[in-house]
Amino acid sequence: MIGYVDTAPAATDVPSLDVRGVQYSYPDGHVALRGVDLTVPRGERIALLGPNGAGKTTLVLHLNGILAGGEGTVTVGGLTVNRDRATLAEIRRRVGIVFQDPDDQLFLPTVAEDVAFGPANLGLRGAELAARVTEALDAVGMAEHRDRAPQHLSFGQRRRVAVATVLAMHPEILVLDEPSSNLDPAARRELAAILRGLPVTLLMVTHDLPYALELCDRALILDAGRIVADGPTADLLADTTLLAQHRLELPFGFQVQGRAPSYRIP
Numbered sequence: 001m002i003g004y005v006d007t008a009p010a011a012t013d014v015p016s017l018d019v020r021g022v023q024y025s026y027p028d029g030h031v032a033l034r035g036v037d038l039t040v041p042r043g044e045r046i047a048l049l050g051p052n053g054a055g056k057t058t059l060v061l062h063l064n065g066i067l068a069g070g071e072g073t074v075t076v077g078g079l080t081v082n083r084d085r086a087t088l089a090e091i092r093r094r095v096g097i098v099f100q101d102p103d104d105q106l107f108l109p110t111v112a113e114d115v116a117f118g119p120a121n122l123g124l125r126g127a128e129l130a131a132r133v134t135e136a137l138d139a140v141g142m143a144e145h146r147d148r149a150p151q152h153l154s155f156g157q158r159r160r161v162a163v164a165t166v167l168a169m170h171p172e173i174l175v176l177d178e179p180s181s182n183l184d185p186a187a188r189r190e191l192a193a194i195l196r197g198l199p200v201t202l203l204m205v206t207h208d209l210p211y212a213l214e215l216c217d218r219a220l221i222l223d224a225g226r227i228v229a230d231g232p233t234a235d236l237l238a239d240t241t242l243l244a245q246h247r248l249e250l251p252f253g254f255q256v257q258g259r260a261p262s263y264r265i266p
């Protein structure tokens with residue numbers, strides 16, 4: 001697949017993500033995270049599952065410092081999130097978030113300009129910048145569309161470009177919010193093949209349990225601000241009692257062979 005060299009200084013034995021004791025209440029007093037601990041080794045693909053309101057988005061927004069101020073620490077590739085501007089800028093390069101709606105991320109006249117935007121802000125210019133754009137678009141199979149207007153692309157194509165805008169930053173960890181939503185079956189399968197081939201750590205927030213199973217060896221269930229299960233995705237999804245307790249449902253007739261219960265209940 002793609003052969004880019006990660007510019008992040010982190011050593012391979014440093015986890016991509018280490019979350020320790022994160023608790024967070026919104027300003028209105030609503031408690032969204034009640035002590036989350038999580039370590040994600042480099043290169044792992046992990047699914048973050050949980051019912052509506054569980055705290056998944058709140059947790060994701062802590063990973064790049066959009067939300068902070070509660071208790072606990074978040075460390076990305078060995079660098080701890082804090083309020084220092086330079087640190088925050090580097091954290092935001094390391095944690096690439098692909099939002100559910102690609103139109104939140106695409107706003108320039110052409111695909112190539114959208115993909116160049118982030119690395120240009122990092123100071124890249126000329127051949128180096130061009131190489132970043134080409135590499136990221138190649139990674140998502142969108143090189144031939146580089147000069148097109150994003151608004152003229154299909155939804156699935158726009159989602160791939162949104163992934164490329166983040167890959168162009170050479171992130172330590174790629175976070176995807178509902179990557180399979182609104183994709184037709186072929187686009188869903190194609191995106192899975194792309195994601196499987198990317199040399200990054202991947203955290204995928206999804207309600208699409210078969211997609212989680214297809215892409216992620218490990219899954220977490222977050223509910224009411226706590227991680228309630230952490231283990232092999234197949235094992236979690238094979239436990240129908242666990243799924244029901246946390247309002248998770250497999251599609252009708254979908255069977256999972258797992259070794260329930262082999263997962264960890266923290």
Ligand SMILES: Nc1ncnc2c1ncn2[C@@H]1O[C@H](COP(=O)(O)OP(=O)(O)OP(=O)(O)O)[C@@H](O)[C@H]1O
Nearest residue numbers: 026028030032050051052053054055056057058059
């Ligand atoms: N800005 C806010 N102010 C107050 N409470 C909030 C705010 N944003 C979210 N919450 C609350 O925090 C809790 C966690 O919300 P969050 O959006 O993280 O859940 P989620 O797991 O991402 O849900 P979904 O699957 O519906 O996207 C919910 O109870 C929600 O009502």
